[in-house]
Amino acid sequence: MTRFSSVERLEGRVLLHALDVAGAIDVDAVAADDAAPFHLRLNAGGRTYVDSSGYTWERDRIGRGGRKGRRVYDVGGTGEEPLFATYRTGKLIRYTIPLPAPGVYGVNLLFADPKFAEPGRRLFRVLAEDEPVLTDFDIAASTGGRAALVRSFAVATDGVMDLVFHGTVGKAIVSGIEVFQGDSLPPVGTSCTCSAGSITKRSRRRGR
Numbered sequence: 001m002t003r004f005s006s007v008e009r010l011e012g013r014v015l016l017h018a019l020d021v022a023g024a025i026d027v028d029a030v031a032a033d034d035a036a037p038f039h040l041r042l043n044a045g046g047r048t049y050v051d052s053s054g055y056t057w058e059r060d061r062i063g064r065g066g067r068k069g070r071r072v073y074d075v076g077g078t079g080e081e082p083l084f085a086t087y088r089t090g091k092l093i094r095y096t097i098p099l100p101a102p103g104v105y106g107v108n109l110l111f112a113d114p115k116f117a118e119p120g121r122r123l124f125r126v127l128a129e130d131e132p133v134l135t136d137f138d139i140a141a142s143t144g145g146r147a148a149l150v151r152s153f154a155v156a157t158d159g160v161m162d163l164v165f166h167g168t169v170g171k172a173i174v175s176g177i178e179v180f181q182g183d184s185l186p187p188v189g190t191s192c193t194c195s196a197g198s199i200t201k202r203s204r205r206r207g208r
């Protein structure tokens, strides 16, 4: 069994050091982390980006699968076009995000479809911690395509947030990911109508 014994903050990233529970526990470091709620902003498929509110979105170093992309176009419903116009896309995309501790975290997923404006051309599902949070998700059906869209969830985690995007018609796509503790902030730079959902480990049904 391991415990997270210390947390370092470097360039906005949180590095976790897992030590055997019999090892020395740096209580001060854990306490210091408790004072600052975890909040990761990730610019999927893009570079480091500072949004209009001054928050830094990290470049996409941890995404796996698919490819990074960027399309210059007028992204509707947002003032953060560089965030939404860069994306990771593919049949199977995976983000594995280390967290300070197990528990419930807020997740905002940012989307914009740079290609399709009509429904039915791109459908995908999203799993958080192995549970589907979006099924037959169709960006264009919600926004008409080239506009910002945010979906928000509360997800119970084991200390590592696993997000999987799986294209069922065409390729999955994602423009940004926020994972955070504490109160939810308004979705960045978007005027969309956002849905909220939540899952907990207790509600999970296995064997489906």
Ligand SMILES: [Ca+2]
Pocket: 043, 044, 045, 046, 082, 083, 084, 085, 086, 087, 174, 175, 176
């Ligand atoms: Ca992006």
